[in-house]
Amino acid sequence: MSTLGDVAARREPSMPPLFETAVQAILGMSWRPELTVEEIPAPQKIAPYAVAISADLEIDEDELGSGRLVLLHDPAGSASWDGDFRCVTYARADVDPEMVADPLLTEVGWSWLLDALERNQATYASPSGTVTAVSSRSFGGIATDPPRAEIELRASWTPSVSSSDDVVRHLRAWSELLCLTAGLPPLPDGVVPIAPRRSGSWLR
Template structure:
């Protein structure tokens, strides 16, 4: 929704879901902020980005976009859609593993299932790339990355229930970056107001 738009015009289910996203509790390794949502994909959208930080070092990054079309979307099989990517550096030998793509996809599905998130129509890709420098750049270390791009339909009851999906997304980011799951009994950091990269601080209407 544009900054000068009437918030009352935003559907209540989307307001609820956007609130859950923007007020989520995150693992301490995640630095999350609201970013401008993409335009023209859906009537309503809100988005966040995150960096995975360990010892002050950025070891992974990702983005989550929540789309909403009150009229429904046949391709989504619902009125909401989560769209994400998660990317992290990995050991160069990992990208030669023929099972990496399947394992990377399982990180998302296992996270959703593990948090009890109800969803439909998951789809996506897992990409791995590696690079090695030569000549005048030969001193640089080899680099390898894995990236998960995915979308799924969260099955929300009148906008309620997104928290499980948000928690699953946070776990996907951390798993992609090589972090273990939180130990039993350890909870995520309490919710705090997200930073913003733009002056638009409301869920967007398109």
């Protein structure tokens, strides 16, 4: 786990102001109490600048799902992104095995991302991704294990970023996506997530 000092020392040289703004928005983000968020190593070769976080979604010590978010930045812009920032995410959660048989589940899973972005007024372009629903059943010596099913979403989109508020909108949309994937509804309007906890990991 990284400390705040480690993060600042590693990113201080020649960091573009807009990317620094994005990093500070992540540092100051207030997350839902069900989410435990921390920094993870970011990919080094996709873009000149990158920051990555992971989240575990738990209620009463039961893990409901998890996810990762990578924010990429190329000050020169990228034609494939249609912009100079790109969000890349992975989200997974256990679901009821009967849900996997629903042919509309993957379409619904994709709508969770778009709905979360729209609900949080997170302006974006060029979304792409895949949604996978799988089920498994045990046999032989572990035949008594219950059937399992899960849904996975891998997606990317180009956020419109000109201020820290823009970054926060996309962070809120991402956290909402994780919760929707695990079956938790969005927070009601007017309900404020908990403030970030500073002990331990840099984002906890």
